Amino acid sequence: MKSARRTTAAAVVLATAGTLVSLAAAPAPAAVSCASPVFQRQFYANTSLSGAPKKTDCDSAIDDSWSGAPVTGLPKDNFGVRWTVTRDFGSGGPFALGATGLDGIRVYLDGVRKIDLWKNVSTTVAKTANVTIPSGKHTLRVDYANWTGAAKIKVTYTPRTSADVDKVKPLTPTGTSVTYDKATGTAKLTWAKNKEMDLAGYRVYRRLKGTAFGTKPLTTTTGTSHTDVPTPTGDTYYYEIRAYDKAGNESGGTADQAVTTADRTGPAAPSGLTAHVDLYGMVVVWNAVADAAGYELYEKDPATGSYILIQELAGTSHTYGVPETKATHTYVVRAHDAAGNTSAYSAPVSADGIDRTAPDRPEKLLAVVYGGSVDLHWDAPRDRTDGELTNGAHFTVLRSKGTTLGTDAVKVACEYPDHSTGGGEDYSTFGCQDLDWELDTAYTYGVTLTDGKGNASAVSATVTVTTADRTAPLPVTGLTATPRADGTVLRWNAPVDDDIAYYDGWIGTRRDDGTVRWLDSCFDDGAGDPLAMLCVDIPDGETLVYAVTARDKWGNSLPVTDPSVPTVSSTELDTRAAESIYADNAPLLGSGGWIWTSEDITAFDWRCEGDVCADITTYRISRWDPVTRTYGLLDTEPAVPGTSRYTYLDETQPLGQVSYYRVVGVRTDGTETAAAHPFRIRPDVV
Structure with a gap:
């Protein structure tokens, strides 16, 4: 027997339909009790695993090999072994279930068979099943049969932890508590350990009362406790714990755990005190002070020279x-x-009652160029700007030729620039449409607000744009077409135009008179080489004509029929399989298509129609090998009563070619139906 070793768990959802088979419950366990996640192991003197086990013990991992009888009382051949474990998987998620060995192996999850390698073999067999395990406790069972010869088995269950596969968050940690020691100023947090097998650790977050938790944790740990020393300012801090797994998924936060620190020090004296008069009266403003619960504002009595309290405030202005x-x-x-600890007084500040304050500067100036206009929009604080406009203020939009707003700036003739066009809760948005400009010319814009007293705001941040033109980009040069197993690659040299937005690809056939009949367009996925695109197609040896035209950001483009647009002819490869992908009146019908990415592999499907479907027990799936020019068996799928549509994911589908498939139904008498011919193109985009 092997020594105990560390065991991991894994599984993933099966991508094919109709593979889950329910089995009868296993025999009642023996009296031996094994603490989860250790397996209970039972030895049987038969390969049906029936009757009472000859021996029951505990096994930390399924990784055994025997050259004779594994235990006393068992024959060296024709014996069986069963492993069973029930454990808490926490939030569950995708797992990889792997089995390898000699002779029969069956693996079950909650009584549902996931792997079936039940054959008397002389060579090692192996299979991996991807399953999704729900949250909570679940039972894993492994049955093994050795008929003759050496016996060997290894079964693992391991979390799939890549971020593109695992989207399941860990469960929120439980049992959180916090204690605070006023003498040392330390806060100690504790929580219970999570059950997830793919858990990477825990993140501790802290926030000040009245604020939100930040995106960066206070600390990260693999343990179940943390000691923090918050600043002793008398403030209340809240802590929460979040678990995260190896795929980067983070759980929800625990209930907030509050700590109120001791406070023995008064705040610092306020700084930055200013005073000025605007439309609304005397405005006194100062900088916020850390640890301040409130402020006291005083005004000097000119008669006595003493300071008199004007207002107690929670904010930093009055x-x-x-x-x-x-x-x-x-x-x-x-x-x-x-x-109640007070600070020292700030430095004094003085002001008279005359309004010399300019309005707030307009913000977020945006200019969008269209074919016939330049549309400008800007924001201003809602309450203050509305008050200024009510009291005679007005906006002025300025424009200069070139890339700077100079002293030669002219006023743009806007219609209703002082009327709001929308905005948010705290700001209003205003607009102006400039219709008087020259084509293909750079202009710089700015905007100001002048109040009823004649005080003008600073000019907003400027924005520079180039107005539209009416000229289509020049024809591309150097156009080539290269046939491939997944279509035809077009490549070209860019025109000298500097405003090209994208390129259009075109596919056509040449008529007998030499003209081209344009049939379709190539789709540019926008990734990779900007001067190349793949025209995805089934390569069937057809000779086609291709063209590429450039389109600028104003929508100008040469028509594909323009004589200056270059064309190139190319004959596709012929990679078709021996059997046509199209079938008439067949009981099985296959699908075809592709997806615009080099990374993903997508499933194909077929469906069964007619009375023959009820007589089919199994579907055989083959894939065309373009080298040997034969169909090779890829997999089999059991037929599911009442199911007419099946889906299959070929995880070994080659990149950059058309994969032709052949699917036949096997009847109860062993004969086969006519074949369906699904196909999938997995393009190697350029």
Whole structure:
């Protein structure tokens, strides 16, 4: 017997239909109890695994080989072994179930057979099944039969952890708690261990009360505890734990665990105090102070020279009405924290009651060029701008030729630039349409807001655009067409135009009079070489005509019929299989197609029609080998009663060619139906 070794688990959802077969429940387990995830192993003196087992023990992993009787009381041939384990898979997910060995192997998940290698063989057999295991507890059972000769078996179940396969999040950790030691200022968090087999670790997040958790964790750990030392400011912090797996999937967060730190220090004195008058009155503003729960704003009494409290505030600004005179107002501000600790006073600041404040500068100026206009849009704060416009303010859109907004800038004649065209909750959007410009010319735009007192805002950030033209790009040069097993590759040299958006490919046939009948277009997937495209087709030896035209961002393009557009003829390869992919009145019908990526492999399908379907027990799937020019058996699929449509994923489908398939139904008497001929093109895009 082998020594114990570490075991992993894995499985993936089967891509083919009709492969899950329910079996009768296994015999009642022996008295030996094995702690999960260790297998209970039972030895039988027969290959049907019937009757009472001769021996029951525990096995940490299924990886055995015997040259004789494995245990006392068993023959050296014609014996059976059963392994069973029930374990908690946490959130579950995709697993790879692998089996290899000599003679019969069957693997079940919750009583459903996933692998069936039940044959008396003299050479090693192997199979991998991809399954999805649901969350929670599930039972894995392995049956093994040795008829003659050496006995060998290895079965594994391993999580599939690649990010493109595993999309299942771990379960949210449980049992979270936190304790805080005021003397040391430490917070200790603990939680229970997750059950997922593909778990990579845990992320601890922390946030200040009133804020959201950030995207970056406080720490990452493989353990189930963490000690943190939050800043002792008297603030409340919240912690949550999230589990993450090897594919990068992250669980939801645990319930927030709160810690309120001790507070023994007052805030710093506020800085950046300013005061000015605008449309709404005297505006006093200062910088926020860390650890501040509120602020106290004071104004100097010119008669006594002492400071009088104006307002207690939670924010960092205050606006109130003052007389519109040149009388001086002087202010200071101080902060206090939640524990009542106060800061020192800020440096004083003074201002009179005259409005010399320019409005807010317009933001996010955007210019979009169309064939007949340049449309401009910009944003401004909703409340403040609405008030300014009500009191006589107006927007001015400026424009200069070239790439800078110069002193020669002219005003654009906008229709209703001061009327909002929409916006969000906190801002309004305004617009202007410039209709007076020269073709193919660079212009730079800016916008300002002038209030009713004549105070003009700073010019917005400028934007430079080049207006539209009416000229189609020149013809491409150097056009070539190269036939391949997945279609025809077109390559060309780019014209000198600098505004090309994309290229159009065209396919046609040449008439007897030498003219071309254009039939279809090639689809450019936008990936890879911008001066090449693949015209995907079934290579059947046909001679076709190809052309490529450039299209600019204004939509200008030469028609494919223009005499200056170059064409090239090319004869496709002929990779067709021995049997036609099209069938008339056949009971089995296959599908065909392709997908625009070199990475993915897509399934093909077939369907069965008519009374013959009820008599089919198995489908045989073959694939055409273009080298040997024969069909080779690829796989078999059991027929499922009541099912007319079947799907199959050929994971070994070659890249860059057409794969022709042959599917026949095997009747109960062993005869075959007429074949269906699905095909799939897996293009090697350029």
